[in-house]
Amino acid sequence: MNTNQIIIIAGLAVAAMMFSAVLYLRQRRRRERPEEYDLMEGHEFEYYCAELLEKCGFLEVEVTKGSGDYGVDVLAEKDGVTYAIQCKCYNGPVGVKAVQEAYAGRDYYDRMVGAVLTNQYFTQPAAEAAKKLKILLWDREYLEDLVEQSMS
16 A cells, blocks of 8 residues: 555545544534424424425425324325324433324324424334334434425
C-alpha cells in the first residue's frame, strides 16, 4: 500500500468518525430538549399529525371523532394506499395497546394499512405485536422526518 492510499483511507476514517459524532450529538440534543409536539395534549397532537401528513403528500386526511373512533385518530390516503393511523403523544415508550388499537381501527374503517405515529419510541412487545399484526410503527425519528419534509 502506498502513501497516497494510506492518506485516503485515513481521511475516510476521520470523515466517518466525524459523521458519526455529528449524528450522535444531533440525537442527544433531540432527547434533551422537548419539541413543540412533546408539549401537546392528545387531541392537539392528532390535529398536528394530520396537518403534517397533508403537508407531506397524504390526501383526504381526516381526524376521526374523539370518542368511539375504534382506535384510530387519523384517516388518510397516499399513492392509492389508505391508512388508519393511531396517534400517541407520550412521555415514554408506546406499548402493545396502541398497536392493538391501530389493528382494530384499520379493520373497522376498512383501510389497507394501520399505523401508530408517536413522538416517542416503541417497547419490544409493541414491535413484536406490530410485526405479527402488520401494523406500521412510525416513531419519533419518523415524526421528525415528517416535520423536516413539511418544511421543504
